[in-house]
Amino acid sequence: MKKVVVGLSGGVDSSVAAYLLQQQGYEVIGLFMKNWHDDSVTISKECPWLEDSNDAMMVADKLGIPFQTVDLSEQYKERIVDYMFREYERGRTPNPDVLCNREIKFDVFMKIALSLGADYVATGHYCRKAEVTKDGETYYQLLSGKDQNKDQSYFLCQLTQEQLSRTLFPIGELQKSEVRKIASEQNLITADKKDSQGLCFIGKVRLPEFLQQKLQPKEGVIVEIDANKEVYATAAPAHDSKMEELKHLSKKYRYAVTDGKVVGKHQGAHYFTKGQRKGLAVGGTPEPLFVIETDVDSNVIYTGQGKDHPGLYRKALFINNEEVHWVRPDLRINEGEELKVKARIRYRQPLQDATIYPTGNGTYIVFEEPQASITEGQFVAWYLEDELIGSGVIS
Template sequence: MKVLAAMSGGVDSAVAAARAVEAGHEVTGVHMALSAKPGTLRTGSRGCCTIEDAGDARRAADMLGIPFYVWDFSEEFTEEVVADFLAEYERGRTPNPCVRCNERIKFAALLERAIGLGFDAVCTGHYARLSTVDDSPELRRSVDEGKDQSYVLASLTAEQLRHSLFPLGGSRKSEVRAEAERRGLFVARKPDSHDICFIADGDTRGFVESRLGTRPGTIVDDETGEVLAEHAGVHGFTVGQRKGIGVEAPAVDGRPRYVLSLEPVTATVRVGSRDRLTVDEIECSEVIYPGGQQLAGPAEVTVQIRAHGGVAPAVVAPVEDGVTVHLRESISGVAPGQKLVAYTESADGDLALLAATIDRTA
């Protein structure tokens, strides 16, 4: 196959490209420039898509003997990921920009361009397993559960997955680094990127407030209705947050207060004790079936609401505008805007059944 390898400049994408070459594919490397003004150097594990990363990707491609290009996706990234991120916070929701980036940039904009140029597939360094049964893609968790990225890939359509390759899904991170060492790839010990790539200093609240400004409101005790403090904008909070709320006095039970809900229209942040964070039912919309087969009725599944954590057994059922999830075990800190992925058990490991956006909880 003619394969376009997305090379971030990290060890995972370099080894994934190397495996694609070794498998006999005609491989071309491409680095996605996601910022019009990228930083020059990384700061440890924070940030990505810097000039340094582009240089690392180019050197890895040179070692593999494959053509290499840098494609500018900064405009698409700003519109589809950063603007969406800010809009969701403005609505009092909790977005996942990594899901949006994979969905709208790496496997929409990039794949669309790749197909238009005659490539058969896009290869990435994601940790997830992908197979095809009767022309239907099956997306499963990685062998390395600690690095599994099927959660952020489950929002891809079946057609997108048919043109995707994830060579690392059957490996553990330690094996990938060891392989990079054997291949002489100098990125073998490069640290992984963490946090949100376009907020290199990790200060999400500061980033959001610098873009959205201040919109004063009140922090209210959810049980008593007492106004506890004022705030600069609901976009500075997320459901489940404990630190940095701005209320020093504990709740009635003497325990710390947590953010329970956000009301952008009235600029109200409702807080209360941790036990009021638990939910048993979740309503979702924007449902995507990565395997292409829609849910016909209620199904026993395992749901995940965060990239790492928030896992529980549940029953998911289709409704007119999406799906309803009845949790077998309560989960805390579920926020509107988060992505929910439902998995079913199979002989070959957890299979991603659907992904959806959380709208309401109960």
Template sequence: MSREKVAVGLSGGVDSAVSAYLLKREGYDVVGVHLVCWDEGPGCKASRDRQDALKVAMALEIPFGVLDFQKEYKERVIDRFYDDYAKGLTPNPDVWCNSEIKFGMFLEWARSEGFDKIATGHYAEVRKVEEEDQTRWGLFMPKDKWKDQTYFLYRLGQEELGRAMFPLGSYEKKEVRKIASEVGLPVADKKDSQGICFVGDVDISEFLHRRLQDNEGEVVDTSGRVVGKHRGVWFYTIGQRGGWQVSANFQKKFGGEIPVFYVVDKDVKNNRLVVGFGAETYRESLMVSDLSWVWSKRVSEDGFRVRIRHGGKLIGARGEWSGEKMRVELDEPQRGVAAGQAAVFYEGDELLGGGVIG
């Protein structure tokens, strides 16, 4: 019987390297594949990452290949990123990177080349779930809750999960580092990547400025009083503290002190940034659209848990359907609920699906 053939996405980092090692150790026919999606600008380390991925493949003695998805990544991820910010949204490009590139184009390529599955270094866990009337694939939080990346994977469905492998789901990060060191992987001590998927650790404001220009406008409080000036509503995110110019007249009202304000809304049409403080910055509910489910619309309106940002707290919630959208009532009011970000739903440790906050 032939071994299952797995294409492992080798990013050049320690997580994907250990994933490839673990699969080879388990007897799979492993091939390392490096995806080139972005190779420009400050913060980009594409050349080094490609070299590190090759070194890992050589150390593991596995075949190695490179796929160039730069055109598709720009069209499907980066252009949408800029377009959404221009609309006043705060998008999450890592969600699209996973659904469009890693578990979209990479998976399609792997299937066409005869691979049984693809694997990545995500901290998540895929399980086959046996139920009375069906067998399905479930996506669960990993052992290492601090590294949990299920939030970015909520758009994966049965087709993708049936062909996906996440070898690190049952490991903690410290264990992964230890394995890499013990088996002599050349990236054992390499720092984790930060920032936008494939782009790297960049200053978001600077990155946006490459395409979106300054457009000065008023900063107002929730009563409409002018607080100061901003450089362009797209350079700010909901929940952000400060970062704009406060007028001298407004400061006088507070004895010369600058009060602690947070962004609560972005009025793109009128080029206004709305700020508030205290209770004004919290929301008790949110509307979620463009919903995607791992296997069915299984979320219970009576109760589930929701996460509104990567690494954020899991909050108890209830849902109410409104056509194709769902209003989510939060058990605890939250600050920084940003339109364009993802709201992801869980039952216990299982991810059910998610959507975009409106």
């Protein structure tokens, strides 16, 4: 019998993952990750991790599998929380869920599981794994989940071949409704439990309050930029080289306070992100204001009216070399080559047609259609059909 450690989170997905593995004849161990115990930043008095760990324990009990809790809060603070503060300080918007998978679940947690003699680690993610053999080498594929509405492959876009080789995704072939049905039939306490909404494993956290612990509030101005500004109207210049064209397409709009009118005040540019609409507290405009750019150095937020404001859209993005990651290293392309892919810049975004261009200093991704709110610090993931083959941090 192969031994599998399941990351039991106290939710229905990981509960059913454990049950299915047991049915398939694996020796299953349940492990709950405690990643946080600074209650000063959770919203409510309820202690989400305590409730979740109790639910996980009851599921393990019901299935008759060994269970224990591992405290990873020190590593979580170091690798996720401190990273988040650093990124927000730089005016970038990190994705803690992608990082949590790369740094915690499939690294620290996986090492603990393997040290317990496990052959595999399993999670309740909606994605699938397959393998292909090429020139005698085996490569592991990360495929999107069968439930298109729940597909979570994007959150795993930073996994390596080594990590995938040791991972199982038991519910990847199922629809969410089928997962709930199995949980009900097995009388698992998590069958009707709502999906968690919160920072990966921290629970319910108010982001601005969370950030305010480290990043001091600092008053600045909110500037509104008119959609008819000439900066948006200039026709694309003729380019002498592909490189010039790529640089032009991925270039951010640059603004100065004098380009628009001051319409309000804010408490810190680093609390805001591109495309954000809530929290600006500026009324009286015909259409709602959206953040089109933040400038943390001069502490200014630039906004535009309506979700079609041209300042929100760009056709291309750039990734620095050290932040490009190929899940399938054998499919990596080299400088001077190009690859047509499907890509997304956020979870749940429908896949978009795009082309990848690696260059000496980094990789460009050019979309067929302009994309809204391309945000530095977030991850872009690219696919060939339903296989996620690579990702990178937007810079």
